[in-house]
Amino acid sequence: MTSGLKASGELRMGMAASPASAGLAWTLVGQRLLSWGLGEDARYDAHLILAELVANAVAVTPVGGSITLHCRRDADGVVLGIADSCPGLPRDPPPVVELELEDLDLSEESFDDNGGWGLTLVAALSADCGVTPLDSGGKVVWARLRS
Template sequence: MAARGQVPAFPVEAKAVEELRMPMAASPASVGLAWSLVEQRLLTWGFSVGARQDARQVLAEIMASAVAVTPTGAYVTLHCRRDAGGVVVGVGDRNTDVPRDPPPVVVLQPGDLDLRPEHFDDNGGWGLTIVKALAAGCGVTPLAGGGKIVWARLRS
């Protein structure tokens, strides 16, 4: 992620080779559809199985985060672009909150987790850590009309 106060640009080379930009319902079901669309591009561009698996996880984390901060009935926008530097995937949403860099990874013990049914899914916060581990780079680009694109440059 870019340092606080810096405004990185959605990474685009001067001549984009190919781009996919698609509004999608802010629904967990859209995560699978987004992956299907991006995977077809990655297959066409010759990405290996391992690289596609990493890309799937990266996209799932970014997409799930965007869906989580977007009101029901609204949409997020899937971005996938191939340029001279490789492939960048991103998801735009209208929420202005910028993800913070994740804290250092610590080893959790079972007692550290709140496993009560009403809090079972609240033990997360690993999405950005996963993205940073699997991507060649990542960042956030604020949108002029409000909101942002969270993006990651994929390893090939």
């Protein structure tokens, strides 16, 4: 695991590509956001955004691989990102819509697998979001928090 705090206040930390990394990412970012004076609403949105970004990165990373958390503050606010080694870019999220219960597959075998809405949630909660390809062949999926 690697970590570093850049002089600019950027937090960058490598972590295992595991669903448990969402909790670690939130602990680190939550403390950083508190120290920057962000309110409860922004921290709540950041928590949901991080959970989705980590889940997506973990899903495309081979077992035993790693992902990297990015959190930085700049003149325009706070940007959260998760880097993975997968060169594939995520599909554009579907438009934000209100789901009805009948839209979900509630069968026992699919009850918790109604995915595909994570980036829509990220887009709805953030001021801006996107994907930045890395020279290494991977990418950073990022979101800018609303101020």
